[in-house]
Amino acid sequence: MRWYHKMDxxxxxxxxxxxxxxxxxREEVSVLFSExxxxxxxxxxxxxxxxxxxxxxxxxxxxxxxxxxxxIYMKLDL
Numbered sequence: 001m002r003w004y005h006k007m008d009x010x011x012x013x014x015x016x017x018x019x020x021x022x023x024x025x026r027e028e029v030s031v032l033f034s035e036x037x038x039x040x041x042x043x044x045x046x047x048x049x050x051x052x053x054x055x056x057x058x059x060x061x062x063x064x065x066x067x068x069x070x071x072i073y074m075k076l077d078l
Contacts, residue, residue, distance in 0.1 A: 037076040038063050049074075 019039065039057070041048055052074050060075040 036078055038073070039075075040064070040066060040068075040071045040073050042068065043070055043072060052076075 057074040057076045
């Protein structure tokens with residue numbers, strides 16, 4: 001398991017904010033992603049998970065072969 005440092009978490013949160021800002025421009029997101037947006041995150045990133053849920057993401061089944069056993073998979077229907 002890889003241990004994340006504070007800078008790694010900050011980079012993750014910055015990336016997450018970009019996703020949410022793109023979501024706010026829903027028309028642009030619809031063109032780019034067609035039916036849904038899928039993402040995975042890690043349990044210790046609680047502020048990111050809270051933000052995703054606030055914007056309508058919900059937990060879904062695993063959609064990739066990530067080596068991280070603790071990944072949380074989320075989906076947003078467009």
